[in-house]
Amino acid sequence: MVDTKKKPANPRKSRWKQDPDAVKADILRVATDEFAAHGLSGGRIDEIAKKTEASKRMIYYYFGDKEGLYQSVLENVYSTLRESEDALKVENLEPVAALTRLVEATFDAHVNTPLFIRLVMIENIHNAVYLRRSEIIPQLNRSIIDKLGDVCRRGKAAGIFRCDADPLELHWLISSSSFYNVSNRATFSTSFGDSLYTPEGQARLRQRVIDMVLGLVVIGYEPRQIAAE
Structure with a gap:
């Protein structure tokens, strides 16, 4: 029997599509704290993603890589x-x-x-x-x-x-x-x-x-x- 129930929407994905500017601002806010505390080499993308509504994929989508995010910060x-x-x-x-x-x-x-x-x-x-x-x-x-x-x-x-x-x-x-x-x-x-x-x-x-x-x-x-x- 085919399951016709809809899967719950991914809140991160919905936010990404509905308000990308807010997602980018949230990433920059958390990344600023992370890089200010640990520097470029010590700052971790995993930690930034964990503290935002963004996934690592979103972060790389918006900022290219870790250095791109640091420069944007x-x-x-x-x-x-x-x-x-x-x-x-x-x-x-x-x-x-x-x-x-x-x-x-x-x-x-x-x-x-x-x-x-x-x-x-x-x-x-x-x-x-x-x-x-x-x-x-x-x-x-x-x-x-x-x-x-x-x-x-x-x-x-x-x-x-x-x-x-x-x-x-x-x-x-x-x-x-x-x-x-x-x-x-x-x-x-x-x-x-x-x-x-x-x-x-x-x-x-x-x-x-x-x-x-x-x-x-x-x-x-x-x-x-x-x-x-």
Whole structure:
């Protein structure tokens, strides 16, 4: 006798067909955690598939292979960080206020995206091989330089900024402080205590980074006084 009962639909397969963007986003979310925790070599596709609604076949279908998935993760985290910067509307702010806002936003964005920091550290171990392969990330990175370039031009034209203010140098200074604050938190706090990682300590560091950057480019800038605790 022929069994006429329908087999239950595979929920993974149904989701794959009905909402592929959501499936890809779920894979990227889990893969970001996996690669940030274990690196490219230690990250396992089996583990990513187990924690998502996707099968290994789906992962390979969307991303090609493990390296393709890793590169997509990198592009996604860079995109998330740069989108937060792009959302800032500083064009109508006067130059000092605009630069202050960009420094604040970069500092906060790094604090709020620790997985980005871990992945960049891993990519530096790989000598930026996968970053170089990406056609997306250089375009994303260009936007913050353009914003800083606009602020520098306006500041110089107004006679507020030093004539040697350079957007690329500013980005390096802002990013290096913001990055170190997160990347070296474990070793720094273990060596020297965690006073700089309390809410008050982080607020002070944030202001110090602002003072450092503005002090380098704003003519006659006086650092803001921070009340002693």
